[in-house]
Amino acid sequence: MTRTKLLQVDSIDHYLFRFTVKTVTLVIAWASVTASAQSIRFQLPTAPISQFDVWESSVTSKKSLTDNPFVGASLHAIFVVGTDTIPVEGFCDSPDGRLFRLRFMPLRAGQYSYVLSFSVAKGKPQLTRGQFTVAASTRPGPLRVDSQHPWHFVREGSGEHFFWNSTTTYWLMGWKDERIIQQALDRLARLRINRIRVAINARQDDGKRWAEPLVKASEQFTFKLNPWVARQPDDLDNPGFDVTRFNVAHWQKLDRLVQYARQKGIIVSLIFYVDGLEHGCDPFKKATMGNADEQRYYRYAAARYSAYDNIMWDIANEYHLFRNEAWVEKMGTLLKQADPAKHLISVHGKADFPFRKSPWVDVVLYQSWDECGGYQFMTDCRQKQMEAGRIMPQVNEEYGYEDHYPVWGCGPTATKVPNGRSADNRRRLAWEIYMAGGYQSTGERANEGTGAGHDTGGGWINGRGDSTMTMLTGYGYIMDSFQQVTYWQMEPHNELTNYGNLCLAEPGQQYLVYSRLTDCRVALPRTSGTYSVLMLNPRTGEQHPLPDCDASANGAWQYPKSLVDDWVFILKKK
The missing domain is CATH 2.60.40.10 (Immunoglobulins)
Incomplete structure (x- = not known):
């Protein structure tokens, strides 16, 4: 530090x-x-x-x-x-x-x-x-970039590697009954989510803005977050924020959210603006952006939350819609200086990330939807980062939410084909992102909404879910697979397996293969000895040990049967 x-x-x-x-x-x-x-x-x-x-x-x-x-x-x-x-x-x-x-x-x-x-x-x-x-403490400590393997994360206190399993919960602060917030965090912790995205400041009328009409304001839930004192807090477009005075009750509620998430082992990525272009969310506009009052907003957050080991910072969500790059550089530098614990900082934008070399940036966040944000995209991102001369983790922070079908996305396919953004489709895409050596943040479906119909859920919009929402279980199986290898020592090596299958490897030591074909074969050094083989079902979490493989026999391991659906194979040198 x-x-x-x-x-x-x-x-x-x-x-x-x-x-x-x-x-x-x-x-x-x-x-x-x-x-x-x-x-x-x-x-x-x-x-x-x-x-x-x-x-x-x-x-x-x-x-x-x-x-x-x-x-x-x-x-x-x-x-x-x-x-x-x-x-x-x-x-x-x-x-x-x-x-x-x-x-x-x-x-x-x-x-x-x-x-x-x-x-x-x-x-x-x-x-x-x-x-x-x-x-001395046994707490895991703040999340850091692993200095020895900088594509990946480690906890400062425990030294344990952190497998980023993240989801979006923008309006979690919108729940008026804080027991619902705690219940949402309880559920996400059970599903092994270890990072969530939470807005400090956001304003919207309802979910129609994102083609989610069932998510509405209600007696239990509001879209209007007020970090400053407002003359008209319920006025969507003209709240009348006094940007020299903070709404202490709002921040104290966020304190309790962060503290409870800390108990649950969940890192909270605090986002200073969500949909800053919309309604009355941004009281500064471009005319006064970055002035002393806006700087006070960022310093105040740093003063309240830098003492918690379970936070990180997001300068703004989709900054490019209402700010410019010079502003991002200014606020990122300010926040890095204001935080004595130096928590991880980034900014959420689009498929390009113009801040790769900026000293204040610790993690690269992208937004690239559907297959456009999958394996090849993340591979290209790694290459661009290497060309920048500074290695750090790569995250597709938004690649399309479960059962969410607005007109935007990666071309017409996902928006028109049924189940184009189903739980299974999102899970498979997450596998691609991880197998490229990157990380991802997903989002549960919000089509059983707050204030309409079956009044549960809210998913990626507000973090609440129920037993019918099962997508994140499949993401837990991804975590199970990766935690059985030292994945931070592995690199993409698709040349070792069938074209179309994906392989992470520490050649001669360990291999993690995500198989999507009827056949699965992995090339091995003939002199590398014997490997244990484990077969995992990424759809159910079941695991089956297979016979050992002697690499000297033919310089490869191959599954002897035809496969249906996707499977995972882990080979470890004995």
């Missing part, structure tokens, strides 16, 4: 110290003023803390200290561990400014010293200091 270093520090107790946050240098004098003299109170955690936990402190006051606490007051901290110095920004957590919080995630065990500084407008900072010990 790269952390900001002290520019001038003799010790944490020194009378004068200096630190730099991005390009802004703050100088704090060690004053003898006490918090009580200024009618504020620092509240510091006393419970033991472990690595990757959330250390949270607060500042409270008996009355509001400024007309607008979101711009007129600030809470900052410096944490020092060993030779590392980490500046952290706090945030206002009450509409009247009587409560500020500061959250910090220690990334390493050890002895920490800190100084908290609270100030109002241009007043003199009020300080408190302390120390705490961080114990």
Whole structure:
């Protein structure tokens, strides 16, 4: 991890110290003023803390200290561990400014010293200091790019590789009853989904915008998300956002969503805009995009959520519809600097990704529908990334949702042929994406909708599902298959199998074959010895060990019978 270093520090107790946050240098004098003299109170955690936990402190006051606490007051901290110095920004957590919080995630065990500084407008900072010990943790820690195998992911704490099994739940925050949110997360966790996409800010009238007319606003569900205070929060096109004041209740609800997902082992990709071009979602427009108020929006999110090990950032969904590339670069750089934990960051756009070399980008996200986003597309994406001189994971973040048939997509086929985007079709396409060495985010059907007909589901729109929605079970079988090999050490090697079948291999050691033909054959080095062979049914999850293969016999393994449907074979050197 790269952390900001002290520019001038003799010790944490020194009378004068200096630190730099991005390009802004703050100088704090060690004053003898006490918090009580200024009618504020620092509240510091006393419970033991472990690595990757959330250390949270607060500042409270008996009355509001400024007309607008979101711009007129600030809470900052410096944490020092060993030779590392980490500046952290706090945030206002009450509409009247009587409560500020500061959250910090220690990334390493050890002895920490800190100084908290609270100030109002241009007043003199009020300080408190302390120390705490961080114990080693068994938590998996934040998601990182694997430095040894940078096409793939690893958890910082456990060192375990992370098989990205993701789905879209844009309007999960739209549920008014938070028990429904928790039930949705419970279900997705049971289905082994380990990452979800959630909008912080989005506005729509109903699902007709995406050819999903059964998903409607109701007494339980709203499409209108209000991250800022609004004069008319229920007005779709003119909410009257005050972009200098945050709607604290909205953010506290998102806190609880992130915290519950953390308990369930689910990473939440926080999206700052979904359908930013639509209705009143974007209060800045191109005229004021990237200004101080919009920057505050991104910094506020970083202050609230960077202390959680189960988040990552998405600058905007389909940014190209309402922003330009210069804005993306600006906000991506800002967010990378504002997040002391340096969570993964990307931006969702289309089939092209113009930010391959940008220092703030950690993951490449695409939108390419149907077979246009399948094996060949992901293979080409890997090649373009290699040509850029920087390897990082490739994800088709959207390739068409289950039973979702708008007029757009990969040509006319999928939009007109029945079952063109069925659960089985999406599963097979996901296999293609994974077998190209990439990753994917899927979406469940939303055609049994909120507020109409059978009032369950909502799928990719709001994250809720039921027992009739079985697509994600097949994605769990994909995870089962990959977790039986060290897939991060494998590369695409289709030249080793029948044309039309797909092969990932660490030649001479292990092979994962996704067979779609009546025959399946894999070429092996004759000198590589004996292999165990496992046959998996990707439609049911059943697994069957087959007889061992001696590569010296004919330099290949071949399944002796004709196959019907798709199958998976895993060969491992014994």
